[in-house]
Amino acid sequence: MDIIIYGIINSVTLALMALGFTLVYGVSRLPNFAHGALYVLTGFLAWFFINQFTVNYFLAGLGALLITGVVGALMYHLILVRVRGMAISEIIASYAIGLAILEGLRYGGLKGGTYVLRPFVDGSTSILGVPVDYQRILVVVLGALLVGMLWFFVNKTRLGLALKGMAQDERAALTLGIDSDRMAVVSMALGSVFAGLAALVLMPLGNIAVEAGYHVLIMAVAVCIVGGLGSWTGAVFAAFIIGFAQILTDVILGAHFQVVVALIAIIITLILRPSGLFGRQKELEERV
Structure with missing residues (x-):
């Protein structure tokens, strides 16, 4: 039961990490x-405030x-x-932009152990005999909520439908008056916000x-490649495959092999199905 429960937690964690990346690529490539x-x-920034x-x-x-979100939009616009x-x-x-941000923070003194966000909820409970702290339960609940909110936004709102149309067929969307650059700015801002939401939930x-x-x-790229670049459904599905594989590897070999699992998943996917499990590219396009 501990493999099942922590496999679900780890899978939702990976999905949260990858949603912003696949949202940006799905809309603007x-x-x-x-x-x-x-x-x-x-x-x-949250710690600073x-x-x-x-x-x-x-x-x-x-x-x-x-x-x-503003930083993400400016990255694209400038x-x-x-x-x-x-x-x-x-x-x-x-x-290069990401490297500048990270190394700038490192140069400013950002090091592990000094900067900590407190958990939303302290304490733990037992689920089917497996001890789980409340913060990890909250990760699963908020992860499912964010996936549901993303689905509703994409399928039920005017802006979301414009983003979906741009992702499905950019040329057709352009003929209908949808501004490609504007949608790219919006997707970059939203993708950045989703990355930030994952940070606020997971960093405690x-x-x-x-x-x-x-x-x-690395985790976001692995999930998106295995699921199919640009496929939101594929990203969630791939997160569960890699998430459970990492937990099994942790039990058998140790926690330090978890990143290796993600890298092996990338290599196997690129060899057997370069477009990913839910990718829509044709075989000819995959080989060119």
Whole structure:
């Protein structure tokens, strides 16, 4: 039962890490390799507001998300729009921005152990004989809520339908008057906010550290490649595959092999099905 319960928790954790990345790529076909940096930035900003301005957790988180969303939008508007359509340049530019943010925070003194966000709820309980702390239960509940909110936004709101149309067929969306660059800015802002929401929920389980940014980026890329780049359903499905595989590896070999599982999943997917489990690219496109 502990494998099942903690497998679910780990899977929802990975889904939270990946939703923002796959949202941006699904709409604008832009691989946002600054995703992990935005994750760490949100956690640090929330800590800063709580400790320097003594505001409550909710207002600190809201302010951090607002700033992170603006940073994501400015990233596209000022830099990424100039290299859009050039895949390698997009990766290099977004990764360079993320690297600048993370190493800037490191240079400013951000180190694990010093910066900690307190859990939303203290204490623990037992589920089917397995001890689980309340914060991890909250991760599962909020993760399911965020996935549901994303589905509702994409399928039931005017802006969400515009984003969905852009993701399905950009040329057709352009003929209907949908502004591609505007949708890309919106997707970057929303993707950054989702990265920030993941940080606010997950960082109370550990420390706010620069290394978390690189870890989150690797996990997000692994989930999105296995599920199929741009597929939100695939990202959630892949999160459960990798999540349970990591828990089994933890039990058998040890926790330090969990990242190896994600990397092996990327390699196997690229060899057997380059477009991912839910990818829509054709075999010819995969091999060109």
